[in-house]
Amino acid sequence: MTERPARRPRIIAVADTDSYVKWAAALVADPWVDGSLIVLDTELVVSDTQLTSALSGTGLATERVRRAAFDELPVRLAGADGVVIAARGPLTRVVARVAAGLNPRPVIVTGLPGISLPATWLALHFRRQCDMFVLHSHREIAAFRALADERGIDQRFALATLPFARHAAQTAPTSSGTDLVFAAQALAPRSREDRIRVARILVDAAHADPSRCVVLKLRGRPGEQQTHREVDAYPDLLAEMDDVPRNLVVSYAPMHEALATAEGLVTVSSTAAIEAAAQGVPVIALDTFGIDEKLINVVFAGSGLLGGADDVVARRFRHPHQDWLRDNYFHDAADDSWVALVADLIVRRRRGDLPGRPAHARVGGLARDAWERRLALGNRDRSLIGVAAYGAGVPLRAAMRRWRRVVTRARGPRSA
Numbered sequence: 001m002t003e004r005p006a007r008r009p010r011i012i013a014v015a016d017t018d019s020y021v022k023w024a025a026a027l028v029a030d031p032w033v034d035g036s037l038i039v040l041d042t043e044l045v046v047s048d049t050q051l052t053s054a055l056s057g058t059g060l061a062t063e064r065v066r067r068a069a070f071d072e073l074p075v076r077l078a079g080a081d082g083v084v085i086a087a088r089g090p091l092t093r094v095v096a097r098v099a100a101g102l103n104p105r106p107v108i109v110t111g112l113p114g115i116s117l118p119a120t121w122l123a124l125h126f127r128r129q130c131d132m133f134v135l136h137s138h139r140e141i142a143a144f145r146a147l148a149d150e151r152g153i154d155q156r157f158a159l160a161t162l163p164f165a166r167h168a169a170q171t172a173p174t175s176s177g178t179d180l181v182f183a184a185q186a187l188a189p190r191s192r193e194d195r196i197r198v199a200r201i202l203v204d205a206a207h208a209d210p211s212r213c214v215v216l217k218l219r220g221r222p223g224e225q226q227t228h229r230e231v232d233a234y235p236d237l238l239a240e241m242d243d244v245p246r247n248l249v250v251s252y253a254p255m256h257e258a259l260a261t262a263e264g265l266v267t268v269s270s271t272a273a274i275e276a277a278a279q280g281v282p283v284i285a286l287d288t289f290g291i292d293e294k295l296i297n298v299v300f301a302g303s304g305l306l307g308g309a310d311d312v313v314a315r316r317f318r319h320p321h322q323d324w325l326r327d328n329y330f331h332d333a334a335d336d337s338w339v340a341l342v343a344d345l346i347v348r349r350r351r352g353d354l355p356g357r358p359a360h361a362r363v364g365g366l367a368r369d370a371w372e373r374r375l376a377l378g379n380r381d382r383s384l385i386g387v388a389a390y391g392a393g394v395p396l397r398a399a400m401r402r403w404r405r406v407v408t409r410a411r412g413p414r415s416a
Contacts, residue, residue, distance in 0.1 A: 008034045009081035009346050011109075014073070014095055016042040016087055018219050019271075022054040023113030024086035026163030027134070029059035032339050036064040038076055042091060043378025049252075050220060056254040058163065070377055073098045081346050082107040084134075089126030091376040093359075096129040097369070100356055107131050107345040107354070109338075114162070114271030118293045119143040124153050129359050131345055134338050136162045139299070139327045158338035164255075164275035165329050177261040177281075180205055180315060181215045181251075183272035186230035188295045192237075197288065197309075198268075199237045205313045206248040214248045217258050217272070264317030269296040273305065274329050282317030299328060 011033040013024035021039060028035025037060060039051060045067075046054060055062060068076050073095065077083055083099045083106045085092045092110055099108050110127045111134030119140070124147065127133060133155050135141050141157050148155050182202055189195060206214040216234055238244050251258055255272050256279075259265065265276040266284045273283045284307040285300040292298070300306055304321040326332075348354040374381045 008032065009342070010034045010079065011036075011082045011084060011342075012077055012080045012106075013037045013084040013086055014040050014077075016040045016045045016091065018046050018050050018054050019113045020086040020088075021046055021051060022058060023111070023163065024084055025055050025058040025060040025065070027086075027111070027160065028084060029163075030339065033082075033342075035060065036066070038073070039065060039067045040073070040087070040091075040095070041067060041069045041380050042376065043380055045380075047221075053252065053254045057256045070094075070098075070373070070380065074102065077102060077106065080106045081349075082109055082342055084109045084111070085127075085130065086111065086113065088376075089122055090372065092130070093126045094369075094373050094376045096127070097359065100129055100359075105349070105356055107342060107349055108357075109134060109342060111135065111160070115269060115274070115296055115299055116140050117143060117296070117299045119147045121147065121151055124148055124151065124155060127155075128153065129357050130155075131354070131357060132156045132158050132338070132341055134158050134160050136160060136165075137327060137329045138331055138335070156341065158341045159331070159336050160338040161331070161333055161336055162271065162274055162329055164271065165278040177259075177263050178212045179215045179258070179262045180212065180312070181217050181258050181262040181265045181276075183217050183255070183265060183267040183270040184219070184234055185268060185270050188268040188270075188297070189289050190231075190294075192232045194289055195232045195234065196237055198286075199234055199241065201286075201288070201309045201312050202234075202248055203238070203241060203244055204309075205315070206245045207243075208313050209315075210245060210247050212247065212263070215258060215262075216248065216250045217255065218250060218252055221252055264315060266312050269300070273300070277305075277320055277330075282319050284311055284317055286312065303328065 011028050013028045013035065015021045015024040015037065016039065021037070025037050028037060039046065055065065077099060085095045085099070085108065087095065096108055099106055108130045109132045110130040112123065116123070116135055117140055124144065133144065135144060135157055136159070138159070141159055145157055189198065202214050202216060235250060255275055259276055259279050259281050262276070262281050264282045264284065265272060266286060267273050268286050268289070273285055276283050283305045285297060285303065285305040286308070287297070287306040288309050289295060291301055302321070303324045304318055307316060307318065345354055370383065
């Protein structure tokens with residue numbers, strides 16, 4: 001049996017972008033832990049408006065949230081039993097380095113904020129120095145464990161119900177709204193042509209029933225940053241069309257508020273599909289562009305949620321198949337293991353038998369550290385060594401990429 005700490009462990013999460021802030025806040029709001037959140041100042045950090053939206057519905061009180069610069073982290077994290085690093089891979093790597101250097105060293109936890117299939121090597125690689133990796137379905141655990149074994153990466157994986165799926169209403173659908181809510185994403189689909197096609201589907205759906213709204217749900221206002229940089233934003237594409245009806249509207253409200261008035265949700269692969277299903281709101285996972293790992297929608301194969309443009313226009317929403325649920329985000333809460341594993345690691349750390357995890361072997365010393373820090377923080381890193389490393393590293397990296405292309409072409413196509 002896992003030995004639990006005598007008191008609630010002090011867990012501090014560190015996050016910067018909208019999706020990671022939302023996930024981290026909900027995770028450390030767990031009543032089992034004494035949780036708080038540091039919003040780290042990076043080039044992609046959330047605005048005050050985005051922060052308010054991300055925190056809404058997470059259960060974490062606003063007085064438990066503080067903003068901080070990177071150089072403040074050693075002081076802010078001192079004394080924590082555990083640190084949850086909720087960030088993109090490059091930022092996770094440099095924050096883990098800070099946490100690992102504290103004395104006493106906290107248990108270092110990491111994770112991904114939503115649908116995490118397919119499992120990727122880089123997701124594992126950037127998080128090597130973390131003691132535990134939180135995922136959200138039995139399927140994700142199996143995929144990441146298999147990849148870690150294949151790549152020879154030693155990692156502990158733990159299961160946690162997605163915070164937005166905790167109150168699943170699968171047996172009693174509760175949707176009573178009238179809005180068609182489209183959860184926009186920066187990278188799915190990516191091409192301008194495909195994004196214009198999505199915009200056209202929304203326009204057609206709005207024309208099909210002028211009495212009901214089509215809501216374009218966006219995660220950031222113009223000028224605000226997101227986890228992934230967006231090109232060809234939907235409002236810009238709609239502005240180029242001359243037949244956009246008045247019942248196609250834009251919303252920046254928190255997702256749970258948008259779903260409160262939704263008849264159904266449409267997305268390509270957003271975690272909003274899981275949040276909607278948990279609230280009993282039916283979904284269409286748009287398969288107009290196929291099922292592909294690059295679209296992050298392979299998880300919906302066999303779910304019963306896939307549908308095309310005609311389904312969207314006709315509002316033929318659907319609920320997930322029961323046999324898909326357990327392996328995909330709607331497992332029994334008793335299966336969750338992250339709290340027990342964190343507790344065990346904290347006890348081991350206090351006893352002194354939790355050795356630190358070494359960072360991945362690399363060359364470059366302090367210059368390499370400065371380069372990685374600059375990549376992670378962007379223009380928020382104003383250190384002289386960071387500026388110098390970035391100035392030297394950018395052309396060097398470009399030269400190395402050109403050299404690899406030359407070598408690849410020289411080798412010619414591989415034989416079958």
